[in-house]
Amino acid sequence: MSLPSWIPVDALPRAHGAALARGRLRARPEDFRVEEQLGFAPDGEGDHLLLWVRKTGANTEWAARRLARVAGVSVSTVGYAGLKDRHAVTLQWFSIPRPREGIPDWSGLVEEGIEVLESHPHRRKLKRGALAGNRFEILVRELDRETLPGLDERLARIRVRGIPNYFGEQRFGHDHSNLVRAHALFAGTAGRVPRHLSGLWLSAARSQIFNEVLAERVRRGDWDSALDGDCLQLAGSNSYFLAETIDALTSARCEGMDVHPTGPLWGNGELPSRGSVRLLEDGVGMRFPTWCEGLAAFGLAQERRSLRLPVADLGEQRVDGGLRLSFSLPAGAYATTVLHEIVDVSETAAIRPTPDH
Secondary structure, eight states: OOOOOOOOGGGSOOSSOSOSOEEEEOSSGGGEEEEEEOSSOOOSOSSEEEEEEEEESOOHHHHHHHHHHHHTSOGGGOEESSOOOSSSEEEEEEEEEOOTTOSOOOGGGGGGTEEEEEEEEESSOOOTTOOOEEEEEEEEBSOSOSOOTTHHHHHHHHHHHOEEOOOOGGGTOGGGHHHHHHHHHHHTOSOSOOHHHHHHHHHHHHHHHHHHHHHHHHHHTOTTSOOTTEEEEETTSSOEEEESSOOHHHHHHHHTTSEEEEEEEOOBSOOOOOHHHHHHHHHHHHTSHHHHHHHHHTTOBOEEEESEEOOEEEEEEEETTEEEEEEEEETTOOHHHHHHTTOEEEEOTTOOOOTTO
C-alpha cells in the first residue's frame, strides 16, 4: 500500500501573492513570543491554583513536570490549556491542586527557564482547549532584501480578508513523519502504538486532507467566499450551518467576517456539504482513500474547520535588518500560517519545531 502524495506545508498556495522576502526564524527563543489569552478570569477561590508562568526554552509538558515536582503533586494533576513550543518565550497558564502547606517556593525554577509570575485560587483544573487565543510577537531576522515594497498593502489585505486557515508544520512532525506513521497505522503495519501517539498521527492525516481541500479553494480564489452548498461557520464559534443557496445577505455576512466557509475534518459519516463544494471535497478525499477509510474506522466523526483565519491587531516594525510582526489568533490557529502569507522563513539548523504548538 503505497504512500499518497501530498502538498508539503511550505508549498501550500498563498492567497495574497508570493512571499515578499526570505529570513531566519527562531534564531533565539526571544524571537518568538507567545502570550495566552484565556478568555476568563481566575475564580479567586477553590481547591486549585492558576499559575501565570513565563517559560524560556521550555516546552509545556517539561514545565508541567517541574511545577509538579516543586508542588509535590502528581504531574497528571497539573492542568494547562494549550501546548507551547520549546524554542520560544511563552506566557502561559497552568493549574495545580492547591497545596495545604501554602504557596510553594517557585524561585528555584528560574534557572530552568520557568518563572511563576502570578498565583490565583481557582475552582477547577485547567483543561486542554480552555483557551480563547494567543498573542504573538515574532522577529524574522536576516531578511534577504533591504526593502519590502508591497508590505503595507499585503498587511492591509490580510487585516481585511484574513488568511487561509492551514494547519502548520508542527502538526505533521519533522519531514511530515506523522503522516508516514499515520499511513502505517491505517495499513496495519505500525504495531502496538500508545494511544496518545496514534491520536497525534490520526490528527496529522486529517489535517493534511483539510489542507489539500483548502489549497484547492485557494487556487480557485474562493477560499473566503460563500458558495452554494458550503457549510458556514459562525464567527467565534464552532457551530456551522448548511447554506444550500447563497443570497445577497449571506454573501455580505461572509464578506464582513460574520460567517466563514469551512472544510472537512474527515471522519465517519457523510460529508455535510452539497453541490460543487461536496464534489471538490469528495474529489480530494478520493486521493486519500486509505486515510479517509482509516479515520472513519478509528471512530473519528465528521467535523468542520473554518477555511479562513482572521488576523487581529496585525502590526509590523522593521528592526535591524529584520521584520517584527505582532498579531492575535484564535485557539487552534498557527502563527506560521501568517508568516507564510508574508515571508519565507528557515529555522535555525539546530532547532526543530516540536509538535506542541
